[in-house]
Amino acid sequence: MRIKITAVHVDDQEEALRFYTEVLGFQKKADFSQGPYRWLTVASAEDPDGTELQLALINNPAAETYQQALFQQNQPAAMFFTEDLQADYERMKALGADFTMPPTDVTGSKIAMLNDTRGNLIQVTQLMKWQG
Numbered sequence: 768m769r770i771k772i773t774a775v776h777v778d779d780q781e782e783a784l785r786f787y788t789e790v791l792g793f794q795k796k797a798d799f800s801q802g803p804y805r806w807l808t809v810a811s812a813e814d815p816d817g818t819e820l821q822l823a824l825i826n827n828p829a830a831e832t833y834q835q836a837l838f839q840q841n842q843p844a845a846m847f848f849t850e851d852l853q854a855d856y857e858r859m860k861a862l863g864a865d866f867t868m869p870p871t872d873v874t875g876s877k878i879a880m881l882n883d884t885r886g887n888l889i890q891v892t893q894l895m896k897w898q899g
């Protein structure tokens with residue numbers, strides 16, 4: 768068993784797509800509609816056949832309440848991993864990303880947090896190699 772798709776809820780799929788592709792660097796994977804429903808996913812440019820992230824329109828009051836609670840508690844809706852957090856931080860910041868926490872050393876890793884502009888906080892993590 769493996770994870771193929773996970774989701775974040777967004778209030779505007781077109782703006783979310785722009786942010787996740789142009790700022791974060793993902794690529795659009797699937798995009799089709801049936802009536803008012805739009806299925807929209809992105810995937811890592813480094814692993815285009817890997818796990819997809821659905822940019823799901825937040826049209827459920829329970830999901831909206833959950834999203835707002837996570838945001839207010841400064842909890843990430845998703846976590847992404849990188850080999851070079853400082854370089855990705857500088858690249859995304861230059862593209863207008865709003866970081867709520869710059870790269871910060873924590874136990875075993877370095878993390879940064881940014882606002883995806885659609886109601887979610889995203890954590891970007893670089894795992895550190897243990898010195899032994």
